[in-house]
Amino acid sequence: MSYPGVDNVQLCQFIDNDMNVKELPRVHRKACYACALKEAQEQARRERVHANDSGVMSSLLGKFADSLFFTETSQNKERGLSNKRSLLLFATSWWAAPMTIFILVVVSVDRVYGIPSGGSLGIQKDAGVLQILVLVALPVLAAGICTMLSVQANSTMKRGNKKIKELNAEELGALKSDLLSEDVQAHVLTNKNEYAKVLSRAIQIRSISYDKSDGSDGGNQSTDLNTFLELHKLLRESFSILHQKYPPIIINKYSLLFKIPGTNPSLAPILLCSHLDVVPASDGIWDNDPFSGNIIDGVIWGRGAIDNKHNVVGQLAAVEYLLSTNTSLERTIYIGMGHDEEIGGVDGAAHIAKYLVEKERVRLECVLDEGTMMVAGAIPGYKPHLAMIGVSEKGHMSVELSVKGPGGHASMPPIDSESPMKIMAQAIAKLESNPLPPHFERGAVFRTELEFIAEKLKFPLNLICSNFWLFGGLMKSILIRANNGAAASVRTTTAVTKIQGGTKVNTLPHEVKAYVNHRVEPSDTIESVLEYDRKLVNDDRVKMRVLEGAIPPSPTSSFTSDPFRHIQQCVQLVFGLDSVPALCIGNTDTRWYWSLSDNIFRFSPLALTLKETSMFHGLNERISVDALAGIVQFYISFIKMSCGPSKD
DSSP states (O other): OOBTTBOHHHHHHHHHTTOOGGGSOGGGHHHHHHHHHHHHHHHHHHTTOOTTOHHHHHHHHHHHHHHHHSSOHHHHHHHTOOHHHHHHHHHHHHHHHHHHHHHHHHHHHHHHHOOTTGGGGTOOTTOOHHHHHHHHHHHHHHHHHHHHHHHHHHHHHHHHHHHHOOOOHHHHHHHHHHHSOHHHHHHHHHHHHHHHHHHHHHHHSOOBOOOOSSSOSSTTOOOOTHHHHHHHHHHHHHSHHHHHHSOOEEETTTEEEEEEOOSOTTSOOEEEEEESOBOOOOSTTSSSOTTTOOEETTEEESTTTTTTHHHHHHHHHHHHHHHHTTOOBSSOEEEEEESOGGGTSTTTHHHHHHHIIIIIOOOOSEEEEEEEEEEETSBTTBOSEEEEEEEEEOEEEEEEEEEEOOOEETTSOOSSSOOHHHHHHHHHHHHHHSOOOOOOSTTOHHHHHHHHHGGGSOTTHHHHHTOHHHHHHHHHHHHHHHOHHHHHHHSOEEEEEEEEEOSSTTEEOSEEEEEEEEEEOTTSOHHHHHHHHHHHHOOTTSEEEEOTTOBOOOOOOOTTSHHHHHHHHHHHHHHOOOEEEEEEOSOOGGGGGGGGOSOEEEEEEEEEETGGGGGTTSSSOEEEHHHHHHHHHHHHHHHHHHHOBOOO
16 A cells, blocks of 8 residues: 555654654645554564554554644643544544534424425424424534543543552562562561561550540550550560660650661651550450450451551561661661550650650651551442552541530429520531531542542443542532441541530439530631531530640642652552552541651551451451561561662
């Protein structure tokens, strides 16, 4: 096949180099398609691939379509148009135009000359102009919208790919040989039962934090601080190389701070975080004693198995391995382990942060603490486990409502006024029935999370999640009605947790109090939430105040930063999973480190189902021996990737 004045080989090279077909002389444009087709067939034969193989055909034909129908190839890339989408747009355009003209011509003939052609289109003879226009416009409009959404969806997905930056097979292999070699995997596999024994013994140490602020935890029990000293001893015996080379700094008697110096002091250090304490557990309704640490069928049982002693063991085991192999790293590593995270971290992480500021005088490259995990079923339409990396954290505030009145005997309730109990009941009903408005605007963390994973969802969710400019309102309405977790991800939550009033069943109370707990979405503030509550209740008799210990929402860390990408790539390397930025609904010790780094992430490298997440502060907390080994592999990979091998 040849055309006058056209060199087929040069022409195909011209197309293959992403140049614009419109730059060719006009007489040669018709040659492009046929020439590209022939070249694709020849290339397929050369590679012993059938000519209809889409991988070969789309490569050249897609580039041809991009060049033919758009001005600049660079613009095509910015629009994110794939080869298939370009051909679809081309086909739709050529279909829509003649069909529109045909319908208009037929209808015009029918209206002007009275020829009964309209009947074949389902148009009655007495149809009005508006009806005809609607009938003509609807299919054309539908085709246009579908094409536009298809292109827009692909554009968003392409941008998402650039954010996720999934490693291809070659990159993954190179990274694996560098960070997670066969020797590393063999070491972790050989020692996984030893890690399990350490975690089992750690669980047996009842390092329970009791919250005395409201009397809700443990009755009259108080925290036994000696249990943390027992835990220190266990860690010292289990990770002897680390303790010999770099013994921990004891912070405020019971918290630990390890420092493993790097060879390049000009590099900002990283901080890994975990905590030594656990919440109380009820002994009677567990399948196994919550402090037995039993290892049954490859599963370690007990309080702290996934919150948060697994990270304590995983982080120290990773550093122990690196030191045992004389791995020298450029960047300094800190490991901070507070002893009171479960009750706010005031005596633990707060003092660690103070030490880093005043004594070490450091600015951290990143902070990685516990948080969101790898959860299956967390996103509708996405069944595999999905690594959700917390880039932001909800705030926390409790509001006290109080109402005072005359009280009196229950035999003579007031007939011309409202009792404090009734006033409070009305206020509670308003708060419970009218939660704060959801946030799903551009930049909202949960919206970003869905946009990241859009390309992996099936139709129509992929279309919806790629076009929130159109479907954002619909998705917001769905989420606030879907389930508790979804609703909590897009709004500040309101929960009335405690009511006090009255001393006897036959006496009207003279004062009633209620307590409302809010988990504050990053788009709201403590002040704006309190103002919302006051305006909603709209009753001067109800006094409101924010209790001490309120925590504002955290700053949002960048999901385009190197530390975020390091977490993503280590997740793909060790677990083979996708990862997205996420909102951490619970509170962590990271709030004490906000001033030390712009890159603060909350992520536990643990795979769970949505149902299994109920183990947190719940019943039958447990972790498999293999999952614990995966945690060790993750931290080895993350430390090596973040800190880099020393050039000395």
